[in-house]
Amino acid sequence: MNQLLFERSTGNIGPNVFARLQTTQLLSSFRPAPEFRFDGGERGNAVRDNRHGSVAPDKDAASTLWAHDAGVNALALERFDGRILVSGGLDASLNIWDLEQCGNPSKPHTFTPTATVPRSDKTHKFGITHLSFYPFDSAAFLSTSYDHTLKVWATERASLSASFSLGSKVYTHAVSPIASHLLVACGTQHPAVRLVDLRSGSNVQSLAGHAGAILATSWSPRHEHVLATGSVDGTVRIWDIRRAGGVIAMLDQEDSLGLYHNGLLDPSGKVRVRASAKAHSAPVNGLTWTDDGAYIVSAGHDRRIRVWDAALGKNTLASFGPSIKNSQLASVTMFTSPVGLTHPGKELLFWPNEAEILILDLHEGHVVTKLRPSTAGVRSTGGTQRTNKNRIASIVWRGSGGGGSSSGVAMGGSNIAGAIFSAHLDGQIRAWTPRLEGDDNEDEDESLDEASEEKAKKRKALDDVFKGLMGKKITFT
Template identity: 35%
Template sequence: MLGLMAARQAGLDDPARLRRAERTRRVLSLELNKDRDVERIHGSGINTLDIEPVEGRYMLSGGSDGVIVLYDLENLSRKPNYTCKALFSVGRSHPDVHKFSVETVQWYPHDTGIFTSSSFDKTLKIWDTNTLQPADIFHFEGTVYSHHMSPVATKHCLIAGHRQEVLAVSWSPRHEYVLATGSADGKVKLWDVRRASGCLSTLDQYNGEKSKASSEAANTAHNGRVNGLCYTNDGLHLLTIGTDDRMRLWNSSTGENTLVNYGKVCNESRKGLKFAISCGCNPEFAFVPYGSTIAVYTVFTGELITMLRGHYSTVNCCVFQPHFQELYTGSKDCNILAWIPAPREPVPDDISEKSLPQHHVNPAYEDAWSSSDDEG
């Protein structure tokens, strides 16, 4: 890292490389923060978390008890030991509280004045953050397992919500009209919401090689319920997880299964499973609830990097805070845990320059001049 900083100061290397290296180091050193607590409000399991993308300061949680809580993640006390306080909650005594389990909460991507929630009570609610009153309530005939607002849409304000057996939905962060959905029938479909004729494509785990698939498995993404979807931040790939204990990475443009092998990814959830992908690292990492732990994989090679242990019961959801490379996880044990990068080891005062790691300059930034240019 010191070599990268020296090269950056000398103008010999790309500043983005230094940022990626430090973000990657921080993710690889994630550990349970024993000095930071998140105030315990929920009386039953936590199903969903979301951190607003504007400041990365405020976090929403939704629980099996129907309760929604908003937390302030900033350390206002400036003390080493502190608790992330709940600013407010939509508790059981609130007149508009969800009657049953809250499955998804999400901030409006461009303004913390609005957030949304959906529940097993067959409703999706649009909340005014300032008044803590619903600005609108949508009623459905079936259970709402998941919903999502596009993070990039500028020409529409559509909220994708699906009923009954569609367990996961996610808008593309690259194309504002493209939506991915995962279902209990093992299928993952990509939709262009401007088209009424049907979906763009149905992802096939066998990439069209039907000779290797039984007729039942043809055109399915998983041999089980698909209950988790997550796009990479550039929108070029889609990561899916199913109850067949498999996770698959897809090229979102071609619909091709990239065949990355993550091994067995234990998934016994009967409803939506919220997992997360890092941002700005090299390589990128996936944080996946795995029983009472969180498995950390490299997205493009499938390597299991580590298992984060701290919860006492099944982990249902996790959310990544890209500003400081922090991870927050919610579990059936009613706790929200904060995972932060381990502090960097201080450099000894008597360290010599020769003992520092040698940095090799990116060839694109090397001086192309040579004394041979003046010869002959």
């Protein structure tokens, strides 16, 4: 950091380069922030994992706090102030959290819900599958559930504004961040994508073409009528909802040239798409776009993450190696670092890898860092112990000025303003913050890695030998 400041002060690097170097360093330095906890009124006793795989009771009193009793399955963070967080549980309950409750972010804080929506016949009956905020106003958010419904809520009152029955289990939904229309794309157990118009309050359109349930939906951040969807049939289809035929492209894992590009027509006037084109060889349950709309990222049960050129539809052949885990039959939330935070071509992908979060180089595929929680999904309630899988079900990122603010990472540091929040099926919401150089907690790591421990042992052995020799009186005859 001192070298960077020197280079900046002497004019060797400009302010934009300086900012990118610093934010890149912070993006790769996220760490667990157990000082921030979420108390939804549930109680239990946690255990802590050590490096050798054994567990022991967690003596930290905060480890008895849980956000949702049955597990947290979805999170949503409003994008304007990055203040309101909504969580959905497998027990069909909803909690609303105010992240500005923490008056002094340099001190530990336990968040409590500002409002709770319990399970009932008038709300959701089964587990929450996906949450999102209305993109232009944080006063409303949307939820979908295994109870076949999409619901719209008033954030401030935590009251139901509208409900839509879709007739099938709803796995995910998406709202365009830029569109003037108010269409919600819903992925359900039915093979047709359902479009719900919030303005008219009706199901206005179905996009037919997939051969199985829809597990992932994502609108383009550049073109308001373009939608990407992923299905259990392994295909990713790109739709223009204004067209009668709908589909304008299919992503093909064998295509690294972009041959099946939207706009290419055969002599009959139809879009040229190879019928056997598949993005993955197993169900596709994750889709996202980079915020400039240049790339699409897909994930599937074949334990592959693929990056696609959105303009050409070609596979960029980015390889993320064998460490990727993905086995849940549900939509996976992932996100990329905003363009401009890092140098061009050096964007990062944040991926919930079952029980850990991987921060990956988006284009090269290598692992930048791994984030692992310190507590396992085991707790004791009422004297009986039960084990919950500690899988991460959802992740969101908060910048200092909102959910995707570029200044959030640059200025966040150990502040709750620059943080990742993760939903876990053991019932907890966990926070992760970047580490600043000179952080007071920097030297309080739980343990050294194995290489450092080995070096320390060797150094101590050499010191002992040296002191032993120097402590003896040597005479020559």
